[in-house]
Amino acid sequence: MTGESDCLLCPMRQLSIFAGLTIEDLSPLGMVVEDIHLPAGATLYRQGENARYAFTLRSGAMKLSVHRRHQDENRIVRLLRYGDLLGFEGLNQARLHYQHTATALDASDLCLLDLTALNRLSEDRPKVRQALIGRWQSALEEAEFQLVEIGAGKAEACVAAFLCHWCRVFPDGAWVPFPIERKELADYLGFSAAHVSRVMADFKRNGYVKESGKRINIQYIPLRRIAGA
Amino acid sequence: MTGESDCLLCPMRQLSIFAGLTIEDLSPLGMVVEDIHLPAGATLYRQGENARYAFTLRSGAMKLSVHRRHQDENRIVRLLRYGDLLGFEGLNQARLHYQHTATALDASDLCLLDLTALNRLSEDRPKVRQALIGRWQSALEEAEFQLVEIGAGKAEACVAAFLCHWCRVFPDGAWVPFPIERKELADYLGFSAAHVSRVMADFKRNGYVKESGKRINIQYIPLRRIAGA
DNA sequence: CGAGTACTTGAACCCATTCAACTTAGGTGG
DNA sequence: CCACCTAAGTTGAATGGGTTCAAGTACTCG
Known part of the structure; x- marks a missing residue:
């Protein structure tokens, strides 16, 4: 050990x-x-x-x-x-x-x-x-960062901002280790696990991100559209 | 100057x-x-x-x-x-x-x-x-503090936590300088000015706090009850 | 392959936002 | 010193986003 x-x-x-x-x-x-x-x-x-x-x-x-x-x-x-x-x-x-x-x-x-x-x-x-x-x-x-980008605003924008932030040190389009459960993401973002799950599921359905095992892959997140809405 | x-x-x-x-x-x-x-x-x-x-x-x-x-x-x-x-x-x-x-x-x-x-x-x-x-x-x-006590939870609890925090260095029951407008408090807490105003007005009606000019006076805030609800 | 855990989804409810109207307070000039 | 004027605060009603709770689905690990 x-x-x-x-x-x-x-x-x-x-x-x-x-x-x-x-x-x-x-x-x-x-x-x-x-x-x-x-x-x-x-x-x-x-x-x-x-x-x-x-x-x-x-x-x-x-x-x-x-x-x-x-x-x-x-x-x-x-x-x-x-x-x-x-x-x-x-x-x-x-x-x-x-x-x-x-x-x-x-x-x-x-x-x-x-x-x-x-x-x-x-x-x-x-x-x-x-x-x-x-x-x-x-x-x-x-x-x-957590206060400003994540602490206020619609859940979609917060999740999107977090995902981009989490993947920022990796090349665009890379498969990034993502050992974070929905409940933990929720505790971090300040939402309920159910709602975080909904948003993530939507993102996946829309093709913004992909998930496989404990890794994630950002395809394209229309930050402008999400924040502006 | x-x-x-x-x-x-x-x-x-x-x-x-x-x-x-x-x-x-x-x-x-x-x-x-x-x-x-x-x-x-x-x-x-x-x-x-x-x-x-x-x-x-x-x-x-x-x-x-x-x-x-x-x-x-x-x-x-x-x-x-x-x-x-x-x-x-x-x-x-x-x-x-x-x-x-x-x-x-x-x-x-x-x-x-x-x-x-x-x-x-x-x-x-x-x-x-x-x-x-x-x-x-x-x-x-x-x-x-802002993340934990203020970044999540019901507005009542956040406002209450903030007021106690703001007055913490003064003796209990003191009149504390409070040069913060509703809009600013809202920007700090992450709520709308209207809702912050509502909560503050409620607190005053319930006798939790008093306000006069740019000073505030905490009488008694039932944190337990507010948070538990 | 089975069991347990995480994830997804639906429906009802509740809290906060929005926008607009109204009230109060503070400050300035007459 | 009062009348007015403006900015801040309060409040109402409608809307919408998020929570909650519960049921159903998909993983993952042994």
Whole structure:
């Protein structure tokens, strides 16, 4: 399930917070980095638990969700993929607990980073510091994407915007991994599972997208028409 | 309209990113800080403009909004008050432009901070760095509050959650400045102005809240009942 | 191949939108 | 200081989109 690994050999390093660091930067740091493998559905950490580690997602997909106070449903606040960093709220010394529950949507590989070591590293290395600031910024932008593009408007437009956003890093027309159930998509978008299902079914009937197994393929989504209606 | 000021004498310093710094820390930095005063409705900066300065809000209230691509309406992504920092997206070197449009909801005083100087300062002073990380964290938490408590559910519950959140830093039962129009509240919550007005009017009729001029007074909001319904 | 889970679909209901009319509040000039 | 004027807030009625709940269908995994 877990084991040690060498960051210097990591094929993902260019995308990670250690990108741009040389061997001289990294090797003497003595940062122990562990590999973690999670099966689909497994929980990595829970909201409120002591935050001692951050994680880098190397493959698979995860969701961050929060328990709503007066409601039984869970709201999904972020979806993560290849290269994303999670659990770093503990870097802010005032936040000693995880703010979300992290669950694997699909079988996932992560590496574990000790937060105190990471903190020390960011003190010493401006590049790491910049990289971390960048992660904070993207987390914020992702949240604002959700607010702006998804938080209001008709369901069709929200689903369409999300699908385009989800597939944005892949070439047009590619078959993109899509390990997200209707219920989860609904929790993320703020609609009922039934209605999300309706919209997705319509999109498929209209030939906007295709689905096969846990992959999706965007053919052509008439964003203009959907938003304008 | 503008003038220089001395951070060391600022009555807000304990709340600001310079909190915890001594005179020795601050005085030799040569950071020029300017005072800015804005009348209600004035725009401080616009989405897409070159980001050279961050700002600290010393009094009044502001909103950050984004223009929606396929929509004419603007979505409000954050509301700011006393002590809040805005415009710091430029600290991330990859973001040279403001991500939002900043507009004064009320007559407001701010101080202007040069971003490059602020960057230098955060390199040298761990306390400033920590304070900035804290600001990033609160921006993120604020966005997630909006997602979780306000982005889904019945309008009554959203309005109630927002009002409690807005008044949280004041003592219970206090008259709290509330320079937010129905239309703006609607843009923030993602409802129509008409419906927000209806809900607010109901709340007032039921004695949950009182309004007078640009101030509000929460008497008692039965959150449990509203959310449970 | 069977069982359980996810997905789809229908119908009734409910909440929010829309648009328009009306009321209130705040500000300006006489 | 009052009368007017404008912008903001309130309210009603009709419409429409989304939820809910339940039934039926299609996967997927063992």
